[in-house]
Structure formats: C-alpha cells, structure tokens
Amino acid sequence: MKATPTSSSIEDYVKVIYSFTEWQDKPITSTQLAARLGVANSSVSEMVRKLKDQDLVDHEPYSPIRLTADGLKLALAMVRRHRLLETYLVRELDFSWDEVHDEAEHLEHAVSETFIERMSAKLGHPTRDPHGDPIPDAQGHIVMPPSHRLDELDAGHRGQIARISDHDPELLRHLQANGLGLDTKLEVIGRRPFGGTLEVRKLPSSFSPSSPAVPSSPDDADRLDLGEEAVLSLWLVTQGTHLDCTVQEPTAGSLMSPRNGR
Amino acid sequence: MKATPTSSSIEDYVKVIYSFTEWQDKPITSTQLAARLGVANSSVSEMVRKLKDQDLVDHEPYSPIRLTADGLKLALAMVRRHRLLETYLVRELDFSWDEVHDEAEHLEHAVSETFIERMSAKLGHPTRDPHGDPIPDAQGHIVMPPSHRLDELDAGHRGQIARISDHDPELLRHLQANGLGLDTKLEVIGRRPFGGTLEVRKLPSSFSPSSPAVPSSPDDADRLDLGEEAVLSLWLVTQGTHLDCTVQEPTAGSLMSPRNGR
DNA sequence: CGTACTATTTCGGTATACCTAAAATTTATA
DNA sequence: TATAAATTTTAGGTATACCGAAATAGTACG
Known part of the structure; x- marks a missing residue:
C-alpha cells in the first residue's frame, strides 16, 4: 500500500514515533504515542491503521509501533525542519532558547522545501540545533553525538x-x-x-x-x-572526542539503530 | 453573535473579501469569492453563514458580502502577515519577487504574533512589500499610496x-x-x-x-x-507626492473607504 | 410581464481527525 | 491458571470544510 497525501497530523505522528527511539531503542506503544500527541488512545489506533496503509509504520494489533524505511525518511525530514527552524529563530529572529519549540512546531508543517534549504544555507548548514540535537541533512543522514x-x-x-x-x-x-x-x-x-x-x-x-x-x-x-x-x-x-559520529542510513531497508555507539 | 475560533479557512475568506475592495469599492459577490478561493459556490454560501455568525461579515441572502469592523480588523492582520512575510522572504532569504506569494500564503496561517513583530523589527518596520502593496501596522492602520x-x-x-x-x-x-x-x-x-x-x-x-x-x-x-x-x-x-497618505481606522464602527484619495 | 437565464442557496454526501464508551486482547496477580 | 487489571481496538458520533445536484431568488429581454 502506498499513497502520497501527507497531512500535518501524519507528520506529527511519524515525528513522535521517531523521537521516542532517538535516544533509546524500545519502540513506542499506542498509549505513549497518545500521551505525547495529546490525543485519545482510540485516535491513535485509527491513525496508526492509516499510517500502516501508507506504509509508514509496521504494526501488528496490540504491539508497539515501528517506522518503516519510508516512515523514517519522512520523520527525519520533519526533524530536520523542526531543528533548522529552531536554530534559525534563535540566530536570526532573536527568539530565546525556550520560545522556539512551539513556534517551530507550527512552522514545520507550513514551510516549503525551498524555504528549508535557503534557511539551511543562510545558517551555514548547521549540524545541531540550539538544544544540541543533531540536524539531519537533506538526504536524511543524521550524526548522533556519543x-x-x-x-x-x-x-x-x-x-x-x-x-x-x-x-x-x-x-x-x-x-x-x-x-x-x-x-x-x-x-x-x-x-x-x-x-x-x-x-x-x-x-x-x-x-x-x-x-x-x-x-x-x-x-x-x-x-x-x-x-x-x-x-x-x-x-x-564525556570524551575529548568532540564529534564522534555515527552516520544513519535511512534509505536502507533496515531500520537504524539510533542508540549512540558507546 | 461572536466566537473566537479563527481557522485558516476563515482567515483566507476574510482576506480575499478585503483584497477585493482594496483598490476599488464594489463589494464582492459569492461567485467572485468562490472563484478567487478556488472552491464551489455552495462552499462559499455555507462559509459566509459561518462568518456572519462570528460577526466578521454583513450579508443578506443574494447580496454581496461586506466585512464588519471585526472582519476588517482580522483581514488587515492577515494582510500585514502576508506582506511582511513576502518582504522578509525577499530581503532575508533570497526569495525572488515571483516566488514569495505562495510561500507567504502558507506561512501567514502558521506564524505567531511574536514572530510577526520580531520580523517587522528586523526589517525596520517596512510600510510596503516587494510588490508595492502597503503593509498595515500592528494596530491595523494602513496607508494607501494615491x-x-x-x-x-x-x-x-x-x-x-x-x-x-x-x-x-x-x-x-x-x-x-x-x-x-x-x-x-x-x-x-x-x-x-x-x-x-x-x-x-x-x-x-x-x-x-x-x-x-x-x-x-x-x-x-x-x-x-x-x-x-x-x-x-x-x-x-503620478505626483511628486511620494507618499501622500490616508490613514484607515479599522476599529471605528464604520467601514473604511479604501479608494485612494485622488 | 412572463419566461428564460444566471446567481445563490439548500440539501444530501465525503474525507479528515478527533472523541467517549464498550468490547476485545494482553498482562499481571492471587 | 483463572481472574482482575491494564492496554488496545472497534463502534458510533462530532466538527470542519469541502463537493455536486436540485431548488430558489433575482435579472434581463422579447
């Protein structure tokens, strides 16, 4: 199954599913997803069915939810948007550290690819956002600091x-x-x-x-x-190692193992 | 009747109704509204009823549609957003003249008031956008060049x-x-x-x-x-008069007469 | 001045994305 | 291991914002 219509809800679901496994690797459950999205569990069940139809997640009833390669790709694109926006708001529009999150949350669904790339260029293609989170590149590669x-x-x-x-x-x-x-x-x-x-x-x-x-x-x-x-x-x-890197390959068929390498 | 829920559709309707009378004063009809929004006439009828419930427009069945003072206030806020965004995209993100419209169209619904004001400050509070359209100030005052x-x-x-x-x-x-x-x-x-x-x-x-x-x-x-x-x-x-001004007062009970002063 | 034409509204219907409550399944415990 | 507790899904329902088709109001003209 496959389809293109990527709504902003779908973008949110996929992004939250991704975030959950960014710093640890247990996959997310329906209830956890619902809590993080601020919606009812039943809404998650329906939406996950839709995500599965679009081949963005793997899911068996009553089991946790995992992103497919396509889902990961979309999630990394959203994470890139979010983190570039946060960086931009802080560096260019005098937003403070603590204000940027909510603003980016809205903007990430509204900006074009062109906007994102112009912004990234203006910032000198940064690799981490104001909170230290790594910014995936345009191909979806992300470097996790250990x-x-x-x-x-x-x-x-x-x-x-x-x-x-x-x-x-x-x-x-x-x-x-x-x-x-x-x-x-x-x-x-x-x-x-x-x-x-x-x-x-x-x-x-x-x-x-x-x-x-x-x-x-x-x-x-x-x-x-x-x-x-x-x-x-x-x-x-903890090392002198300032940016020891792991490159994630989201286009590969297998899911990434996002845990840091030591 | 009054209510707060201002959706992005409502914002679009109100903005288009305003734009129609910005450079001439015949009020817009349902069919014209539908054409400019790219929706069916029946959709406009429904939506105009909703706008009337929220006291954003005056409308009698089978007559043209006019903004109320509240509607005008909202419209001017949207126009301000749109034109500031266009100006910003051109000046700060290397967008060209012809690319900005669509991008601003999306962003205007997503950015916060804080974002708008930071942007305006960064730009030195400009009063016209890259196409020469006047930008209302934060209070909704707009200066129409003659x-x-x-x-x-x-x-x-x-x-x-x-x-x-x-x-x-x-x-x-x-x-x-x-x-x-x-x-x-x-x-x-x-x-x-x-x-x-x-x-x-x-x-x-x-x-x-x-x-x-x-x-x-x-x-x-x-x-x-x-x-x-x-x-x-x-x-x-046509005059040497470079910026002869008319200040519109949207908070007044009466509608503005947006035609230039001669 | 009535009929044809056009503009507008009303009437069922659709899709998205939610919700609550009830049913089904899994898990945990006595 | 049976039963209670918790999780997850299904079922039925809501609001928004669309649509096409049918009904209605207004306009234009022979």
Whole structure:
C-alpha cells in the first residue's frame, strides 16, 4: 500500500514515533504515542491503521509501533525542519532558547522545501540545533553525538553538555539562570541517594580533557544540585572526542539503530 | 453573535473579501469569492453563514458580502502577515519577487504574533512589500499610496511604479526582464486601440517631476508595449507626492473607504 | 410581464481527525 | 491458571470544510 497525501497530523505522528527511539531503542506503544500527541488512545489506533496503509509504520494489533524505511525518511525530514527552524529563530529572529519549540512546531508543517534549504544555507548548514540535537541533512543522514544522559554517569565523570531536552521551557530558563548551557563543562561530584538529585561542579570552559590535571578549586561556588527533571534532561559528551559520529542510513531497508555507539 | 475560533479557512475568506475592495469599492459577490478561493459556490454560501455568525461579515441572502469592523480588523492582520512575510522572504532569504506569494500564503496561517513583530523589527518596520502593496501596522492602520492603475492614465502622464499585482509570477518575470520594477519611472505615450495594449517609455531614474523639462530622447530604445494583463497589473504614483497618505481606522464602527484619495 | 437565464442557496454526501464508551486482547496477580 | 487489571481496538458520533445536484431568488429581454 502506498499513497502520497501527507497531512500535518501524519507528520506529527511519524515525528513522535521517531523521537521516542532517538535516544533509546524500545519502540513506542499506542498509549505513549497518545500521551505525547495529546490525543485519545482510540485516535491513535485509527491513525496508526492509516499510517500502516501508507506504509509508514509496521504494526501488528496490540504491539508497539515501528517506522518503516519510508516512515523514517519522512520523520527525519520533519526533524530536520523542526531543528533548522529552531536554530534559525534563535540566530536570526532573536527568539530565546525556550520560545522556539512551539513556534517551530507550527512552522514545520507550513514551510516549503525551498524555504528549508535557503534557511539551511543562510545558517551555514548547521549540524545541531540550539538544544544540541543533531540536524539531519537533506538526504536524511543524521550524526548522533556519543553522549550519555546525566543519570547514567557516576562521580568523577567529566564532560561537556551536548544536549538539553527542549520539552520544558521552565527547565530551560532554570538551567540558564544557573549558568548551564550547551557546551558547559561539568564534573559529576556525587549522587544524593533517592530523590534523583545529583551534585555537579561547573568546570571553566578553558578546561580540556586532554589535560586531566584536576583544577580542584578547594571550596567552590560552582557546585550545583540538579533535580530529577534536570538530570533526565541533560546529556554529556564525556570524551575529548568532540564529534564522534555515527552516520544513519535511512534509505536502507533496515531500520537504524539510533542508540549512540558507546 | 461572536466566537473566537479563527481557522485558516476563515482567515483566507476574510482576506480575499478585503483584497477585493482594496483598490476599488464594489463589494464582492459569492461567485467572485468562490472563484478567487478556488472552491464551489455552495462552499462559499455555507462559509459566509459561518462568518456572519462570528460577526466578521454583513450579508443578506443574494447580496454581496461586506466585512464588519471585526472582519476588517482580522483581514488587515492577515494582510500585514502576508506582506511582511513576502518582504522578509525577499530581503532575508533570497526569495525572488515571483516566488514569495505562495510561500507567504502558507506561512501567514502558521506564524505567531511574536514572530510577526520580531520580523517587522528586523526589517525596520517596512510600510510596503516587494510588490508595492502597503503593509498595515500592528494596530491595523494602513496607508494607501494615491496611485492609479495604468489603464486609467492618458498619453503624457508620467509617474513611478507604485504597485505591481503579485498574482501572476509569469508576468512578474516578464516585467523584470523588460526592466520594469517598483519605482521605475514611466511616461504613457499612447494607447493602441483595443487589444488593451499601451505604449510607454521608461524614464531615467534621475528624472524628477519637479523639473518637468521633457528629456525627450529622439528615437528611444526605452519604448515598450504593455499587454492587457500588464496594463491591469501596474499602478503609478503620478505626483511628486511620494507618499501622500490616508490613514484607515479599522476599529471605528464604520467601514473604511479604501479608494485612494485622488 | 412572463419566461428564460444566471446567481445563490439548500440539501444530501465525503474525507479528515478527533472523541467517549464498550468490547476485545494482553498482562499481571492471587 | 483463572481472574482482575491494564492496554488496545472497534463502534458510533462530532466538527470542519469541502463537493455536486436540485431548488430558489433575482435579472434581463422579447
């Protein structure tokens, strides 16, 4: 089965299905999809049937939903749109970090391919957006930085913030107020038992992992406690490896394995 | 009756109703509306009923359709969006004159008020778009240049191109190829009987109406014949008066009289 | 001044994308 | 392993915005 009519709802469904597996690989369920889209479960069931008819997803009743190669291609095109738009809004129209998401959400369905490519050119073909998310190229190739979510790291680990989830503008403002942004260097000091908080220390941006001499400032105003939401929203690149890459090939028949390579 | 749900269809209807009376004052009929929107007459009848319920138009069955003050306010907001977007696409994203219309048509329904105002600021709050159409300000005030359509002018009239209808990208490219653009100075030489064509002469841009000495170059390569479509798509400002203004007040209870002031 | 013609509206119908409630299936637990 | 609980699907229904065909109102002219 195949058809062309790609509505903006279809674009949203496919994008959410993709996003779910971008940083972990369990496929999404109907209920999770419904929650993320803000629609009823029954709406998802119907829509998934339609997506299946158009060969955008694989789905057996009562099982999770996976993108086909075509679905992945469409999803990556939408993700490209979204992330380029966010980057553009921040760089060219003085939008702040926390304002761009909703605007991009609407624009991504309205702009032409021409618009997207002109915008990408104007920006110098950026490869990551203001939150650190990688931007697929026009062919749908995406390079995932080998980052780790803060809750996976133990005391002593050092790294640079590579990605900050953009779903909560509140949190973005909070982080910014505490001096945390993309590329900020951090060291994990320790985990507070339960409650999900983590103690970290900001490292001077001059600090380089190739000079592992610890610039331990004795008593430091750079210590911070991060709450659970923050811990789950921050990803670090832990190597000196600044952009170690994995190229995804969406045109291949097989699905990508989007998990980072270590 | 009043309600808030302003869909993108409603926005289109209201915008087309407004546009029809922007340069002449006969109100639009159902059939004309249907033709311009590319929908069936029956669709217009239904939709006009809805617009009336929302107090956006005045309409008696079998009569033409007029905007109410609320409708005019919405229309001017949409026109502002459209024209700012066109200006932005040309100035910031290297779109050409003839490409912008369709793109703006989609974007105008998707962008936020914030986006519009940031864009306007970035552009230095322009007052006319790339085709010469006036851009209403954020309060819905619009300044109509006192221009005349080329078909209303007689031999000997001179002026500057103030507006070029943007509905036919073909025509825009044709005019550009013949060196005609916004602010090009012209003199009407004569009318060819029937067939609608008009002979004009390009004047050097240095030519000023305050020095009415005719710089009559004897045999001129600057003569052009304009076909009917071109004649109906070009407006000239004929005075030295470069931006003589009329301010429309859409919040007033009465409808504006959008015809230029002579 | 009535009839033919045109413009406009009304009347069923369609497609998309939702919803709630009920039925079916899977999973978890006692 | 049977039954309760949770998940997922189906069934029936809503709103928007279209359509074509039929009915109705207005206009034009012989």
